[in-house]
Amino acid sequence: MASVKKVVLAYSGGLDTSIIVKWLQENYQCEVVTFTADIGQGEEVEPARAKALAMGIKPENIYINDLREEFVRDFVFPMFRANTVYEGEYLLGTSIARPLIAKRLVEIANEAGADAISHGATGKGNDQVRFELGAYALKPGVKVIAPWREWTMGSRDSLMAYAEQHNIPVDFKKAGKKSPYSMDANLLHISYEGGILEEPWAEAEEDMWRWSVSPETAPDQATYIELTYKQGDPVALNGQSLSPAEMLTILNKLGGENGIGRLDLVENRYVGMKSRGCYETPGGTIMLKAHRAIESITLDREVAHLKDSLMPKYAEMIYNGYWWSPERQMLQTLIDHSQQYVNGVVRLKLYKGNVIVAGRQSDDSLFDTKIATFDEDGGAYNQKDAEGFIKLNALRMRIAANKGR
Template sequence: MERVMSDVNKVVLAYSGGLDTSVIVRWLQDNYQCEVVTFTADIGQGEEVEPARAKAKALGVQEIYIDDLREEFVRDFVFPMFRANTLYEGEYLLGTSIARPLIAKRLIEIANETGADAISHGATGKGNDQVRFELGAYALKPGIKVIAPWREWNMTSRETLMAYCKERDIPVDFSSAKKKSPYSMDANLLHISYEGGILEDPWAEAEEDMWRWSVSPETAPDAPTYIELDYQHGDIVAIDGQAMSPATVLETLNKVGGANGIGRDDIVENRYVGMKSRGC
């Protein structure tokens, strides 16, 4: 599996601090013999992003970027998407995909700042994220090299990733890695989505304890909840007379909607490679 590729001197990795991207850091160091710069974006995923700094340092990373992009994400990406009424298959707001251009933009900015000649991501070779990241990067810097480890290495499961961690002394919490949710989840200020697990069976109903941000319509309050929204140039700027930043607006509305059984969806989507995938 190991091979030395010498055409890259420095690479900027979209780094979450989780198992997959921690393995990628060491894999890039081993196989490309290059310096790795990590970039962790806070787009409201609900997890502490600062621990990624200590994890990256433990892997020998010298240049570590952790950026709060929540306001930019909502102001420059989510709100314009709302104004355009952009819906996938006529019903799904682009919860996952709308965040990728912002991450790709910041990856390229960091590559320019640090003199990196490549970027890398942890998207698999079967999903749509690989295309979103890479087209975004190429649009901003056509000559940039993109390294997609999941399309290069022969590791295919969490078990093989954990075995690689033990072999290469990668500091990960194996107990938490083994307790991972059966669902593949993606979250930001706009949404949280679920794939995998029981959802692989299109006949199976999603389990109630899967949903983290909303209650079921059956358990939602019977009485209506009233809110008043103020708009400026098509964007919400205040709720019930209280001025709010874009990120605070979205966070507040998610809480109100979730408490009233609003926001659930169950669809089968098309992947770029021709596969279909169910998501909620």
């Protein structure tokens, strides 16, 4: 093993990262610093402190940070200004959390004087790429230790045997405590992989879903809400100002109660394989619909179309781990500039898995009723102008048709 004096580990306190702590101590003979992030995963993060102490981590080397507001404000909201969707469906709930974790890993490494960072992502997944691209972008000389690419353990049984051998206290050792799925949650979404989901033909079990009721059992009465937008971000719900994390938390609750935000997807991972996963993104699904609605009346046509044409590339950058790249930052500047007039209120109807736009209004609206009306417009629009417009746009096709093409 290469010489490492101190390493910062992204630590959840679960089976994998608890084993990694011991493995790092044993194989690298180094001091371990643990970092546990609260990004709204819905689980108590403080027990990670007791677990780290039990693993011999010094109290001053245990970092537990509440990053919920930063996560939504600086990562989720900027992404949603672009109406970002990967491969037509995925709202990138896992992907967008990784650059924040990478950023904090590097910050702690600098604070603690560590010369390496470590994570528990496997060698088959996207997260290893996202963590490490972010780390190298922010701290080019950092050493990254990815145990799943180094050790010989390849199954849950081998991990459990290692835990038993080294007296590692792991909650999952209790019978019946393990979910059949590999799950990852944050304030934007919860994901499910593994188990029966590895068979694309198998329908996800109803009791798998944690955040939402099924659309069939959602209330028969629709829920109406109003979202106020300022420069592309939702800032108030039903007239009440909310912080970014508060906004997403409440929208998750409202969406989940109405069966909104479920997704079953086979996606193309950056490492090359196809993977089937299920996702719940209730608040994000509401925000995407609302944002497109307010943009529909406040954005110039060509600006809106240009944004839509760039969005798949922007989504790909985030999915593949290039949040900290110059090209993503360049696109973000363009996207943010487009949002200066995206202000106003959207009224939505939430009903049995659906998010339905019921109204939108803005002082910055480009919708002109006098021009758009089917009634008399008082001369606001000269319909004869359309004749020359059509002929000029048809010119190239007429020339080609005359040539028999």
